[in-house]
Amino acid sequence: MKRSDSHQPHSNCLALFEKLSEYIDRELDAPTCKDIEAHIRDCKPCQVCMGTLKQTIELCKHLEHRSVPETFHRKLKDAISDLTEKHPG
Amino acid sequence: MSKTLEKNKRNDKDIQLIQAINAGRQDLFYQLVERYEKSLYNFGMRMCDNPSDTEDMVQDTFLNVFKYLKGFRYETKFKNWLYRVATSACLKKKRRSKFAPDRELSIDEFLPSDESAITTELPRWASQPLDRLLNEELGGVIQQALLDLPEKYRLVVVLRDVEGFNTQETAEILGLTPANIKVRLHRARLFLRDALKVYYETE
Numbered sequence: 339m340k341r342s343d344s345h346q347p348h349s350n351c352l353a354l355f356e357k358l359s360e361y362i363d364r365e366l367d368a369p370t371c372k373d374i375e376a377h378i379r380d381c382k383p384c385q386v387c388m389g390t391l392k393q394t395i396e397l398c399k400h401l402e403h404r405s406v407p408e409t410f411h412r413k414l415k416d417a418i419s420d421l422t423e424k425h426p427g
Numbered sequence: 428m429s430k431t432l433e434k435n436k437r438n439d440k441d442i443q444l445i446q447a448i449n450a451g452r453q454d455l456f457y458q459l460v461e462r463y464e465k466s467l468y469n470f471g472m473r474m475c476d477n478p479s480d481t482e483d484m485v486q487d488t489f490l491n492v493f494k495y496l497k498g499f500r501y502e503t504k505f506k507n508w509l510y511r512v513a514t515s516a517c518l519k520k521k522r523r524s525k526f527a528p529d530r531e532l533s534i535d536e537f538l539p540s541d542e543s544a545i546t547t548e549l550p551r552w553a554s555q556p557l558d559r560l561l562n563e564e565l566g567g568v569i570q571q572a573l574l575d576l577p578e579k580y581r582l583v584v585v586l587r588d589v590e591g592f593n594t595q596e597t598a599e600i601l602g603l604t605p606a607n608i609k610v611r612l613h614r615a616r617l618f619l620r621d622a623l624k625v626y627y628e629t630e
Contacts (some may be wrong), residue, residue, distance in 0.1 A: 340430040356534060359613035363481035365594065371535055381541075382547035394620040400557050402566055406468045412550045419462055422453045423495055 352379050354384055357392050432501050439486045441505040449497055449559075454517050463506070466590065467513055473585045476574050488513040507592070510600045514582065529577050537617035552627045565626075572622035576615055583608055584615035589603050 354374055360366050361374050378384045406414075436442050441459065446457050467488060471481030490513050499508060511516045552560060574582055586597045587608070594612075598605045 352538075355538065359610055363594070364432055365609070366566075377471055383545050386546050386549050386553075389549045390553045390620050390624065391616060394616055394623055395588055397560065397565070397569060397621065397623070398584065398616075399591070400561060401569060401589055402561070403465065403469045404472065405469070406465055407478070410468075410478075410485075411428065411464070413482070414460065414486055414489070415457065418457050418489060421490065422456050425453055425493075 348381075351381060351384055354378065354381075354386065358388060362388070362392055362395060434626065435501045438502070439504045439506075442501070445496065445499065445505060446480060449499075456493055456570070459471075463509060467509070469509070470513060470585065471517065473570070473573055473589055474517045474578075474581065475520055476570065482512065484516045485522055487516045487519075489517070504596070507596050507599050510586065510590070510592070514600060517582075518578075528624060529579065530617060531576065532580060532614040534614060534617075536582075537614070537621060550624070550627060568622065568626045571617065572619050576618055580611050580615035580618065583611040584619065587612050588616070 354361075354377055357370070357374065361371065366376060376390060400410070441462070444455060444459055448459070464485065467485045471484045472478070473486065474545060475481050488509070492509060495512075499505065503511075523547045544590050572584065576584070582601060583597060586592045586600060587594070592600065597603075597612075598608045601608070603611075
């Protein structure tokens with residue numbers, strides 16, 4: 339993320355920053371993707387920004403799914419049995 | 428039946444089971460429960476972080492689904508409808524629990540605060556293979572960061588990135604526009620990214 343002065347990030351970087359998720363999710367049109375790719379090729383800070391965001395998403399996608407506790411599994415099964423027996427159709 | 432409804436019916440793997448249940452085979456309802464019990468339990472734990480609230484939410488969801496299944500009209504996939512019911516059960520639970528306060532996240536708060544915060548080198552954690560990174564401790568860090576997110580952002584990122592729904596499906600589940608989902612998702616991801624940065628930088 340380049341800065342054009344000591345306070346404001348470069349406007350191209352800002353525009354990219356707002357669209358990063360949509361770019362990663364492939365939800366942008368082809369011309370916008372091309373613009374982003376052209377910018378990012380030469381902008382190290384934006385490459386870092388993209389890399390860290392992509393990895394964050396990947397980590398979320400691969401979080402471990404825990405098993406349902408056995409006691410709850412049985413309790414739920416019993417509750418559903420009660421229900422379906424009371425309303426057999 | 429409209430084309431959309433027909434398409435939904437064609438693409439929904441649960442449809443045959445639902446049709447059988449609605450035709451009088453209530454005894455098959457537990458098969459539907461078994462299909463989604465684990466994913467709903469995990470969704471609840473991400474949203475509530477409390478086994479007791481999660482269990483209540485999962486049970487209430489299935490009881491409501493049983494009650495209203497006859498009225499399911501295939502306007503969306505069954506799974507999306509199930510998560511809509513579950514989200515509503517989560518929100519009811521949440522009102523009685525202690526959670527991160529509701530507030531708007533602004534995109535500006537995720538911009539580098541000054542020149543020194545701009546990095547040109549990818550940190551190690553962002554380039555390592557996932558299996559080298561993912562462990563119980565990191566899972567706990569992400570879970571805590573999710574809980575620190577205001578709920579409206581947490582719901583979106585959990586549905587999109589953890590549960591794997593696409594933008595349109597998430598919009599249907601939450602009754603929001605796809606544009607709204609995209610805005611919330613991006614801010615939620617930036618929030619989580621900052622939490623990961625802090626974790627790795629202070630390790």
